[in-house]
Amino acid sequence: MSNRHTQAFQGSQTSSASSFTLVNASDLFNLDLPPQEWVVDNLIGKEKVILLAADTGVGKSYFAQQLAIAIAAGLPEIIGFKIPKARRVFFINLEMSHVQMWERNRALLSGLDKSEILALESQLQYNNCKEGRHLFEDSWGRIEQTITENDPFDLIIVDNLYSSQTGDDEVNRDAKVLLAQIIKIAELKKSSILLIAHHKKHDSMHDYLEVNNIRGASTYANACDVIIQLAESNTEDGLRLFRITKNRDSSNNRNKTIGLQLDKDTSWIQNIGEVNPRVHFCNSVRINEQSYILDNLPKQFKTREFVRLYQDSGKKPRAAHNRINSLLEDRAIKKVEHGVYEKVE
Secondary structure: OOHHHHHHHHHHHOOOOOOOOOOOHHHHHHOOOOOOOEEEOOOEEOOOEEEEEEOOOOOHHHHHHHHHHHHHHOOOEEOOEEOOOOOOEEEEEOOOOHHHHHHHHHHHHOOOOHHHHHHHHHHEEEOOHHHOOOOOOOOHHHHHHHHHHOOOOOEEEEEOOHHHOOOOOOOHHHHHHHHHHHHHHHHHOOOEEEEEEEEOOOOOOOOOOOHHHEOOOHHHHHHOOEEEEEEEOOOOOOOEEEEEEEEOOOOOOEOOEEEEEEEOOOOEEEEEEEOOHHHHHOOOHHHHHHHHHHHOOOOEEEHHHHHHHHHHOOOOHHHHHHHHHHHHHOOOEEEEEOOEEEEOO
16 A cells, blocks of 8 residues: 555544444343334334335336325225324425326325325325426425425335436445435434335346346445335236335345235225236246146145155156245245245235
8 A cells, every 4th residue: 555545544544533432232232222113014114214116107106106195194004014103294206297196196085085185184295296397406405495394204205216316326426425315304303215216127027126126326225224116017917016125124025026906996006915926027938837836736735745746747856856946936935834835826
């Protein structure tokens, strides 16, 4: 290392920065802290940063608006996730026109009763879209000022991250500056922030509900507490796939793929249960073989039943065990207990 670099490094070590406050492990263990507070159980925690990502046209804005209304109205649940109580929500639209927002809000509220709609007067706020969408402007200064001037919001939804800034969303340096501002805004009045993002261009024949397929610098995904991803089925019209791909809190739903469908009578999205994502992303030979095997087994089966089926088709027992592992990897089956598996429909 050169003298110049050595001096610069030493200088950084002897700066006037304040030191960390220390706490020993024993004292930390004995702290009596309240449990994690949830805005939506096992999905959106209090004072968290959440990323919601999907392709254009999949319905991420519609889902986020339904989420905002459900939380603000204090509905019992949203796609099967319990809502403990009504919360104040601020939905910031930087993408849709005033007419589009009006149409969606009207459609979703038409499924509520009068008392729930009345509750929204104080619980849910939108930015006035008549002022224009302000695409690709630095919106975060305005967001910070709005938060400062109003009563606290439990959840702030920003639609979307890409159009809310002037920086390069693919550059980690720019992402770090923006994230510092976002976290500062969240901490102003102890809010959670949900950022809507996009997926990268991808080969639609593969499962792309993975964190590394989110558009933008990796810093965004790394900094978020929770990541939710949505996709469109390639094999079933109208079916959307929902997956929590990151959650710093414990969750039984992480990496499960849930099917979502729109109820045309109510205009609300419904949870139809866990699905096998591979079936909805591709139609390969492997999937056809997989379907044949599982069609000849009961919903819940034992390892020996699977091995016997493989032996009957002329394959070796060892190959059967490898195939079970690949089916688990594909999320076509799940393990119930030792030696017992269940098909994921």
